[in-house]
Amino acid sequence: AFQTCPFLTKMRVVPAIAAVGATAAVLFAAIEWLRRRARDAPPPTPADLFGKLNNLLIRCQRLRAAGVSDVERVREQIVALAVKERALQLEQPDSVQASRAHGKVCAAIIAIAAAITKLEEACGLQADAAPVSEELAAEDTYRERLLADEDAALDAYIARARKGAGGLARRLDVLARLIDRLRATEESLDFHAALLHCHAKLSAVAGYSQANFSYGSTPYHSWRALYDACPELSDATRGCTASGECIVFGSSLGWLCFYSTLTFGVPSRGYEVVTPLTILAGKVAASFELGEGCAFFNADMLTADLSQARVVTLTSKCWDKQLTASVYDKLQRELKPRSLVVDYSDALAVAHEFDVLARTTVAVSWSPAQMMAVM
Incomplete structure (x- = not known):
């Protein structure tokens, strides 16, 4: 033209x-x-998003260590976004509404990242070179030391088992790999976002406090220390190979059930109301081909059948008082004579006059000195 x-x-x-x-x-x-x-282009995967959110949390921790007062509000926003994204995946993963909400999460991540960058610039920090507070460094050091102690103890147990007969060495080899899987799971932001989402729903429906569902773990060598302190506990657990079973109330990711099954070769059952924990524990059990020897139930422990229980472990450290009392009453009514109870306190002995067979202090994820008791 x-x-x-x-x-x-x-x-x-x-x-x-x-x-x-x-x-x-x-x-x-x-x-x-x-x-x-x-x-x-495909949308960011959940792993991408949770990786970005986790990176933002780390930057917030470093800002907090540098004394930046505004960062706590930003940190709360990040956690809320993680919970929201996890809820979208769980409740409506393929819907149009979820897609739009997912886009809003992505936009919010960009905005929060920009806000954190401004805070870093204002106090002269770089995202990859910010100082770590003594408190945060101590937390990291404690966990690293705890995991190193667990690795060393497992290596020693495996070496000792290889000198003997039976399948213990093979089972402990499996346990070592399984523990690595559980560690990686509990360190992911995706995992904790799923827990927070589920905790809020359970608190609203069941009336329990959110603290009631607090997450923690007991390393293998600490669990073994309790058995070393109480021969009766070892005998009772071994007895489950012929008849009976080990039961865990509040089985979480399955740690204590896996310990029993892979150390003693006995059946174990875990009861847990936090659905993501039960699902993950079941998937791990299946991936390591543990079969029916290690079963997990997403059910209220107050409904558990204790007719075959030889050892019942309670993870009652943060349970609400009313729930703890109900569990104690159930044990008093339903446990057979000579059954044993393991707990992170000896309060059952006071409430229902159970005999305390052993007490020992062990390192756990939340404390270097946690008392455990066998009753």
């Missing part, structure tokens, strides 16, 4: 306009390509 205009042709504008038109065409084509690519 430009070339058919005599005036523009005489003024030699046509070549220039043609060049501009060609450039514009290239630009428009590039823009259209980018638009299609953005439209067709």
